[in-house]
Amino acid sequence: MTEQPQLKAKDYKSDQEVRWCPGCGDYAILSNIQKAVAATGLPREKHLFVSGIGCSSRFPFYMETWGFHTIHGRAPAFATGAKLQNPESCVWVVTGDGDGLSIGGNHLLHLMRRNVDVQLLLFNNEIYGLTKGQYSPTSGVGLVTKSTPMGSIDEPVSPARLALGANASFFARVIDTDHKSSAEIYRRAVEHKGTAVIEILQNCVIFNDGVFDHITDKKTAKENQLHLVQGEPLRFGAESDKGIALVNNQPTVVTVGENGITEADLIVHDEQAGAFYGGLLAGMDSQTFPAPLGVLWAHDRLSYEQQAHEQVGKAKARPGAGDLHRLLHAADTWVVE
Amino acid sequence: MGIGERMTIQKTSIDSAVVRFAGDSGDGMQLTGGQFSSTSAWFGNDLATLPDYPAEIRAPKGTLFGVSGFQLQFAAQDIRTPGDQPDALVVMNPAALKVNLDDLRPGGVLVCDEDAFNKRNLQKAGYEANPLDDPSLKERYRVYSIALTKMAVNIGKETGLGNRDAERAKNMVALGLMYWLYDRPMSLTEQWLKSKFGRKPEILETNLRALRQGYAFGETAELFAERYEVVKQSDTQAGIYRNITGNQATALGMVAAGELSNRSVFLGSYPITPASDILHEMSRHKDFGVVTFQAEDEIAGICSAIGAAWAGGCAWTTTSGPGIALKSEAMGLALAAEIPMVIINVQRGGPSTGLPTKTEQSDLLQCLYGRNGDSPMPIVAAASPGDCFYAAIEATRIAQRYVTPVILLTDGYLANGAEPFLIPDVDSLPTIHSPGYDGTAEDYEPYRRNDDLARPWIAAGTPDLHHRIGGLERAENTGHISYMPDNHQRMTELRAAKVEKIAEDLPPLEIVGAESGDLLVIGWGGTWGAITTAVKTLHGSGKSVGSVHLRHLNPLPADLGEIIGRYKKVVVPELNNGQLIRLVREKYLVDAKGINKIQGKPFFETELVEKLSAHLED
Numbered sequence: 001m002t003e004q005p006q007l008k009a010k011d012y013k014s015d016q017e018v019r020w021c022p023g024c025g026d027y028a029i030l031s032n033i034q035k036a037v038a039a040t041g042l043p044r045e046k047h048l049f050v051s052g053i054g055c056s057s058r059f060p061f062y063m064e065t066w067g068f069h070t071i072h073g074r075a076p077a078f079a080t081g082a083k084l085q086n087p088e089s090c091v092w093v094v095t096g097d098g099d100g101l102s103i104g105g106n107h108l109l110h111l112m113r114r115n116v117d118v119q120l121l122l123f124n125n126e127i128y129g130l131t132k133g134q135y136s137p138t139s140g141v142g143l144v145t146k147s148t149p150m151g152s153i154d155e156p157v158s159p160a161r162l163a164l165g166a167n168a169s170f171f172a173r174v175i176d177t178d179h180k181s182s183a184e185i186y187r188r189a190v191e192h193k194g195t196a197v198i199e200i201l202q203n204c205v206i207f208n209d210g211v212f213d214h215i216t217d218k219k220t221a222k223e224n225q226l227h228l229v230q231g232e233p234l235r236f237g238a239e240s241d242k243g244i245a246l247v248n249n250q251p252t253v254v255t256v257g258e259n260g261i262t263e264a265d266l267i268v269h270d271e272q273a274g275a276f277y278g279g280l281l282a283g284m285d286s287q288t289f290p291a292p293l294g295v296l297w298a299h300d301r302l303s304y305e306q307q308a309h310e311q312v313g314k315a316k317a318r319p320g321a322g323d324l325h326r327l328l329h330a331a332d333t334w335v336v337e
Numbered sequence: 338m339g340i341g342e343r344m345t346i347q348k349t350s351i352d353s354a355v356v357r358f359a360g361d362s363g364d365g366m367q368l369t370g371g372q373f374s375s376t377s378a379w380f381g382n383d384l385a386t387l388p389d390y391p392a393e394i395r396a397p398k399g400t401l402f403g404v405s406g407f408q409l410q411f412a413a414q415d416i417r418t419p420g421d422q423p424d425a426l427v428v429m430n431p432a433a434l435k436v437n438l439d440d441l442r443p444g445g446v447l448v449c450d451e452d453a454f455n456k457r458n459l460q461k462a463g464y465e466a467n468p469l470d471d472p473s474l475k476e477r478y479r480v481y482s483i484a485l486t487k488m489a490v491n492i493g494k495e496t497g498l499g500n501r502d503a504e505r506a507k508n509m510v511a512l513g514l515m516y517w518l519y520d521r522p523m524s525l526t527e528q529w530l531k532s533k534f535g536r537k538p539e540i541l542e543t544n545l546r547a548l549r550q551g552y553a554f555g556e557t558a559e560l561f562a563e564r565y566e567v568v569k570q571s572d573t574q575a576g577i578y579r580n581i582t583g584n585q586a587t588a589l590g591m592v593a594a595g596e597l598s599n600r601s602v603f604l605g606s607y608p609i610t611p612a613s614d615i616l617h618e619m620s621r622h623k624d625f626g627v628v629t630f631q632a633e634d635e636i637a638g639i640c641s642a643i644g645a646a647w648a649g650g651c652a653w654t655t656t657s658g659p660g661i662a663l664k665s666e667a668m669g670l671a672l673a674a675e676i677p678m679v680i681i682n683v684q685r686g687g688p689s690t691g692l693p694t695k696t697e698q699s700d701l702l703q704c705l706y707g708r709n710g711d712s713p714m715p716i717v718a719a720a721s722p723g724d725c726f727y728a729a730i731e732a733t734r735i736a737q738r739y740v741t742p743v744i745l746l747t748d749g750y751l752a753n754g755a756e757p758f759l760i761p762d763v764d765s766l767p768t769i770h771s772p773g774y775d776g777t778a779e780d781y782e783p784y785r786r787n788d789d790l791a792r793p794w795i796a797a798g799t800p801d802l803h804h805r806i807g808g809l810e811r812a813e814n815t816g817h818i819s820y821m822p823d824n825h826q827r828m829t830e831l832r833a834a835k836v837e838k839i840a841e842d843l844p845p846l847e848i849v850g851a852e853s854g855d856l857l858v859i860g861w862g863g864t865w866g867a868i869t870t871a872v873k874t875l876h877g878s879g880k881s882v883g884s885v886h887l888r889h890l891n892p893l894p895a896d897l898g899e900i901i902g903r904y905k906k907v908v909v910p911e912l913n914n915g916q917l918i919r920l921v922r923e924k925y926l927v928d929a930k931g932i933n934k935i936q937g938k939p940f941f942e943t944e945l946v947e948k949l950s951a952h953l954e955d
């Protein structure tokens with residue numbers, strides 16, 4: 001390998017013209033990922049970007065790395081094969097709410113439960129962009145689109161709850177344009193050994209503009225965003241006086257200093273607390289609660305490719321391993337003179 | 338004959354024999370047939386086998402649809418099929434009799450477990466009266482109704498095994514009897530029983546005794562007037578042999594292909610009958626660096642394989658029937674992006690779920706054309722169980738040299754059938770090469786083609802040569818996304834030309850029988866044995882018939898057109914409703930005729946002889 005100088009974000013820009021709509025949240029994500037990839041310090045060829053089909057899935061073409069724009073919904077399966085074949089690589093799966101949760105829901109489920117060591121970027125814009133504006137599996141009930149003129153009647157799927165059900169070992173949520181949080185979360189995701197799912201709240205300016213305004217709007221951000229910090233209580237609000245406490249076993253928004261509530265009553269964020277706490281965060285609906293942002297949970301579990309190669313390693317250590325002559329003769333044989 | 342006198346049993350030497358074991362799916366018929374095969378192979382006969390089992394795992398006892406059968410032909414000379422009609426049929430119950438009796442050669446040996454011919458079983462098989470009591474049965478066949486179950490149960494009383502478990506050894510009684518009838522040694526099966534039941538002494542002892550008692554019964558019961566011997570094959574090629582099924586041979590070929598191309602093997606697969614055995618077999622060869630991935634579905638199976646090939650692996654996916662339909666879109670991507678890997682389709686009866694455990698050759702057109710867009714893909718087909726080994730290597734050779742996905746077609750008949758396999762010298766196997774790149778990173782273009790029209794195959798992860806690929810149309814040479822009209826035409830033509838170019842490199846076709854004359858028979862895939870035997874028979878009797886068997890279905894061999902021109906008529910026998918025949922008619926503008934059997938069963942030699950004769954006459 002040639003000695004690589006430390007690469008910068010711009011070194012990861014490919015020569016391909018970026019073709020997203022002006023103002024699309026994807027631009028911010030691309031720039032944040034280019035920074036994150038540079039920050040890994042790994043040589044360029046180590047990064048493999050694999051995507052499916054959709055607006056977000058054009059992503060690999062804009063990265064000066066290895067890239068594979070595959071077929072609709074199946075990126076996790078391609079990535080699993082590539083990671084098993086080349087476990088040294090740093091594999092990124094780029095998908096969206098349609099690609100990953102509708103046509104590719106099955107593959108996403110199995111990627112997470114197997115814990116293949118990849119970073120899965122789930123661009124959630126709650127709409128189909130590339131096919132020009134039909135409702136998606138994360139669209140809210142009632143959403144009027146080209147295919148739902150009287151409003152969607154589909155109950156939306158929650159990526160976090162799906163991930164919980166599949167025992168995903170890492171789940172984070174970030175806003176497309178939040179550069180500061182992005183850097184930290186992508187760094188954590190790369191470090192995590194296993195499937196790191198990052199739900200990115202991405203604004204589609206054309207077909208679903210402002211769908212996350214209630215969370216992202218600067219004016220109300222402090223009231224509507226709950227930034228998770230390991231070991232810190234769940235606190236939010238313009239005055240940072242609000243928090244989440246368990247009242248009658250229910251997560252409840254409380255105000256510190258009111259009704260005898262003190263900081264000690266607040267739930268303390270623990271990424272490793274397990275499925276019960278993960279479920280609490282995943283289940284916090286945006287009507288009642290601020291949106292939990294950051295790493296919702298992260299726990300260590302052996303990665304899939306690591307276990308697969310351990311088995312291969314064990315088998316290779318057996319006497320007579322890898323001897324084709326021996327394998328062909330490994331049966332009742334007889335000699336014809 | 339007076340007391341103490343022994344009937345001398347005459348031993349007749351015969352060239353070949355066909356034996357079928359049939360019973361309930363729980364009666365162990367596949368095992369019994371498998372043991373008879375191994376023993377015969379080891380003894381030195383040529384042989385071919387045909388297992389035939391129900392799709393249900395444990396169908397209700399005694400029913401017609403629960404009947405499981407295993408047929409084999411063993412011979413003192415070269416044979417290529419498991420035979421048409423059994424010379425001897427063993428049936429373990431009335432249902433097995435009903436399903437199989439019509440196949441038995443008139444005058445053939447019929448061994449029945451009389452204990453199973455009780456009222457309940459007769460009813461389940463739809464018999465109003467016990468067929469064993471029907472005098473006409475004895476007129477047509479040599480019937481031996483024997484208390485196989487009682488013999489096994491009595492042995493259990495001696496060894497201390499309960500009736501239920503002891504009863505299960507009745508298949509060993511039957512096997513022992515057949516060993517006696519065809520003068521086979523018992524030692525191999527004895528060894529096998531010891532390794533299988535070593536930790537269960539009562540079961541082992543019961544089975545060993547059952548086997549020996551069956552053998553002794555033949556000798557002492559004074560029922561049989563004749564026994565047979567099929568001597569060792571004398572014209573066999575020298576070397577070390579083993580028995581092998583098509584699926585085993587395929588798996589070994591896959592492992593070998595990895596070694597020959599110096600790449601680690603990856604198999605992404607979803608379980609499906611009758612292809613799953615390849616996945617099972619491959620998962621046992623991790624010591625070669627083989628990675629097997631049981632995917633969540635057929636689509637993930639192929640997608641993971643493409644991902645592994647992208648990263649430089651010798652990658653495979655295996656499937657059958659409906660599975661190949663599910664893989665279509667991903668096959669199109671591998672073809673468009675030009676990624677080398679092999680898709681193995683163990684064909685079974687279709688359409689839809691069809692006949693999961695039965696054989697057919699009906700996926701040829703789907704494999705040729707079943708993708709969106711103009712999407713040519715090379716196709717290789719195996720001719721016999723042992724040939725699956727070489728076909729897997731050949732498919733890999735094409736995939737890696739031309740940097741393209743390749744389809745390997747086998748079928749249920751090849752997959753489960755077995756034959757003796759001359760184990761090749763590892764050094765005699767071909768090495769497999771793929772085009773690489775040794776220029777500078779600046780000059781590198783991922784879709785620049787060599788003389789074979791192949792692009793370089795560079796593993797994802799290779800330093801300095803990183804690039805992006807995908808399913809969108811790509812510009813010639815650079816591989817950048819391109820929607821330009823002329824480029825799309827050019828790339829479509831180049832992809833087709835690349836596949837056509839493979840033909841330049843194929844060996845000349847081998848002709849069996851007449852090199853020119855009245856009739857040319859064109860076959861492909863698993864029908865090789867029956868077609869070759871039938872053509873040899875006809876040619877031997879002075880008919881002007883020749884045959885070629887196609888290993889490459891896309892592209893077709895370059896010399897096929899010239900060969901067709903040497904004959905007056907062309908006949909294409911296929912286990913489908915006419916697929917290769919369309920290609921032959923279209924490409925060579927010849928009025929080829931079909932012989933089409935669509936019953937989930939292979940061709941019989943005799944039926945081909947008969948039908949080909951009819952074509953010769955009209």
Ligand code: SF4
Pocket residue numbers: 019020021023024025026055125129130203204205206207
């Ligand atoms: S359609 Fe929406 S998601 Fe797609 S590029 Fe345009 S703004 Fe972005």
